[in-house]
Amino acid sequence: MNGPVPAKVAAAVAALDSPSSAWIYDPAVFTARLGAVRAALPDWTVLYAMKACANPAIVAAAARDADGIECASGGELAAAISAGAGRVAFSGPAKTPADLAAAAICDIPLCVHVEGPRELDLLAAAGYKGPIALRVNRGRALPGSHQMTGAPTPFGMDEPAALAAVEQALRLGLDVAGFHLHAVSNCLDAAAYADHVLDALDWSRRSAAGRFDLRYVNVGGGLGADPRGDVIDLDALAEALGDVPGRYLAAGVELVVEPGRYLAAAAGWYVAEVVDVKTVAGQAFALVRGGTHHFRLPAAWGYAHPFQVVQGPRTGAVLSDVEVRVCGELCTPRDVLNGGQRVSSIGTGDRLVFANAGAYGWEISHDRFLGHRGPDLVVID
Ligand SMILES: Cc1ncc(COP(=O)(O)O)c(C=O)c1O
Numbered sequence: 001m002n003g004p005v006p007a008k009v010a011a012a013v014a015a016l017d018s019p020s021s022a023w024i025y026d027p028a029v030f031t032a033r034l035g036a037v038r039a040a041l042p043d044w045t046v047l048y049a050m051k052a053c054a055n056p057a058i059v060a061a062a063a064r065d066a067d068g069i070e071c072a073s074g075g076e077l078a079a080a081i082s083a084g085a086g087r088v089a090f091s092g093p094a095k096t097p098a099d100l101a102a103a104a105i106c107d108i109p110l111c112v113h114v115e116g117p118r119e120l121d122l123l124a125a126a127g128y129k130g131p132i133a134l135r136v137n138r139g140r141a142l143p144g145s146h147q148m149t150g151a152p153t154p155f156g157m158d159e160p161a162a163l164a165a166v167e168q169a170l171r172l173g174l175d176v177a178g179f180h181l182h183a184v185s186n187c188l189d190a191a192a193y194a195d196h197v198l199d200a201l202d203w204s205r206r207s208a209a210g211r212f213d214l215r216y217v218n219v220g221g222g223l224g225a226d227p228r229g230d231v232i233d234l235d236a237l238a239e240a241l242g243d244v245p246g247r248y249l250a251a252g253v254e255l256v257v258e259p260g261r262y263l264a265a266a267a268g269w270y271v272a273e274v275v276d277v278k279t280v281a282g283q284a285f286a287l288v289r290g291g292t293h294h295f296r297l298p299a300a301w302g303y304a305h306p307f308q309v310v311q312g313p314r315t316g317a318v319l320s321d322v323e324v325r326v327c328g329e330l331c332t333p334r335d336v337l338n339g340g341q342r343v344s345s346i347g348t349g350d351r352l353v354f355a356n357a358g359a360y361g362w363e364i365s366h367d368r369f370l371g372h373r374g375p376d377l378v379v380i381d
Contacts, residue, residue, distance in 0.1 A: 005308050005353050009269055012380050013310050013351050019273040020351060021290025022376040023362050025053070027061035029267040030358075034065055037223070037259060040234035041241075043249050045256040047089055049221045050076055052260025052359040053268060057379040059083045062263075068109075070221075070258040074099040081108060089113055089218070089258065091135070091180070093154050097122050104128040111216065113180040115156055117165050124172040131177035132169060133216050136162045139199055142192050144184035144222060145301065156180070159207075166211050176212045178253070179204045182220025186261055190233045193222065194240030201248055201255075216254050223262035227297055227305055227356050231262065261359040268358020270295040270375075272328070272337070274350045277317045284322040286346050291328010291335045294375040295357060296365040304338040307352040309345075316348030326352060329372055 005013065012024050037046055047070040048062035054076065060083050062069055068087030069080035074096070080088050090103050091113040100119060103112050104126035111131045114120060123132065135156030141147040148155050157165060162179070169176045181200040187193045200219045208214035224232040245255055272288035272295075279285070292299040307326065323342045328335040337354065367374050 003355070005269075005310060005355070008380050009353070010310065012378050013271050013353060016271065016273075016351070016376060016378070018312070018349070019275050019289035020271055020376065021273070021288070021294050022271045022378055023055070023294075024269045024271060024378045024380060025055050025057055025358060026267050026380050027057045028381065030058055030061045030263050031065045033263045033266060036234055037257070037262065040238040041245070041257060043255075044245065045254055047087075047256060047258040048263055049258045049260030050080060051363065053264035053361070054079065054363055055268075055377065055379070056083065058264060058267060058358075074102050077102060077106070081106065089256075091182075095119055095122075097126070100128065101126045103130070106130075111177060113218070114165065114169070117161075117168055120165060120169050120172055120174060123174060128174070131175045131216065133178045133180040133218055134162050134165050134169070134176070135180040135182070138181070138203065139183065139196065142184040142187050142196055142222065143189045144224065145186035147184055148220075149181065149183040155182070163207060163211075166207075170212065178208065178214050178216030178218070180218040180220065182218070182222065182258070184220075184222040186224045186226060187222045188224035188226060188230050188232050190236035191240055193232060194237050197241060198244055201244065205248075214253055216256065217248070218256035218258060221257070221259045221261065223257070223259045225262045225265035225356070225359065227265065227301075227359075228303065229306070229356055265356050265359040268361055270354040270357040270361055272326075272352050272354075273312065274346060274348055274352065275329075276348055277319050277324075277346060279319070284319050284324045286319075286324050286326050286352070288326060288328055288337070288352060290375055291330050291337065292365070293328065293330055293335070293367045293369050293372065294365055295337060295354065295361050297357070297361055298337050299334055300364060304341060305354050305357065306341065307338060307354045309343055310351045310353055311347075312349035312351055314347040314349045318345055318347030320345045322346070330370055
């Protein structure tokens with residue numbers, strides 16, 4: 001559940017124009033979360049998966065404080081480079097020839113995460129000289145919100161295909177550094193995530209043996225940070241990994257993790273102002289400026305995102321001691337940010353603050369529908 005609204009966020013909320021729909025980002029929170037990952041996984045390379053939140057201030061913090069940025073499109077690649085990232089990884093299931101040609105002329109260190117044999121031919125044709133990691137779909141599906149491996153998904157290659165791709169890449173003269181094994185998103189189970197890491201390392205070592213010198217194992221993102229507030233226990237993860245990562249590091253294998261959600265979730269707040277309250281068919285409603293076209297995650301996942309009521313100058317009706325459903329300004333009954341949360345009072349002019357919203361919040365939203373004005377984007381420091 002949400003705690004109190006932090007003072008500097010409350011100040012930013014108070015400064016918004018009315019009626020407000022706004023995203024508020026605090027890059028210092030991002031950097032603190034990065035510190036927690038570094039403390040749990042010392043000597044690992046931490047890339048930020050910018051798909052979680054591409055706000056320029058967050059990307060700038062990642063460029064400055066993380067080891068690099070994981071990009072999933074040509075657009076993200078260009079944004080990461082112009083933000084000053086020292087290094088990038090390039091993923092994505094349907095890269096175009098132009099994407100791969102851009103990788104070939106990238107002038108900062110880059111590793112391409114290869115999804116299939118077609119990309120190998122395109123990389124060779126583009127004259128790409130950097131390292132590659134082959135993305136593999138293997139192992140068991142992990143608990144989390146999006147299972148990407150251990151299930152039929154469009155991502156990566158089955159084990160035999162990945163091993164055939166190693167041979168193909170070597171024949172083409174490409175520099176095979178290792179494997180990419182992103183498996184899941186929002187995994188809150190530290191023991192299961194540790195199993196994934198240990199299994200990925202062991203499989204990579206065995207699969208590279210006799211084929212190429214293993215230098216790179218990327219276990220992907222997926223460190224859990226649930227929008228309702230739970231986070232994966234990083235200490236438990238570190239303990240379950242024990243000294244195994246150290247043995248790989250000592251053998252010259254770079255270990256890479258590329259979290260998005262864990263770093264960005266707590267660094268973003270969505271704010272929506274109540275423009276009306278009413279009761280229909282026995283249900284109390286708060287109707288806000290904004291909604292799921294600015295913050296799609298609750299509708300995409302079908303959960304009730306907790307919120308705090310920041311009382312504004314109330315300009316109209318007030319409901320007291322009710323379980324209220326918070327809906328947006330779209331003419332669809334699916335525009336629901338929270339299907340029912342008990343509040344002591346809520347009224348027109350109040351601002352609802354949704355914490356832990358920074359990951360996959362604005363980025364996955366469909367703001368063209370109905371032509372409403374977009375949200376304000378605010379950065380605090
Ligand atoms: C290849 C890849 N890496 C990293 C991530 C980041 O995952 P998360 O935000 O769950 O850490 C994703 C998310 O979809 C991904 O597809």
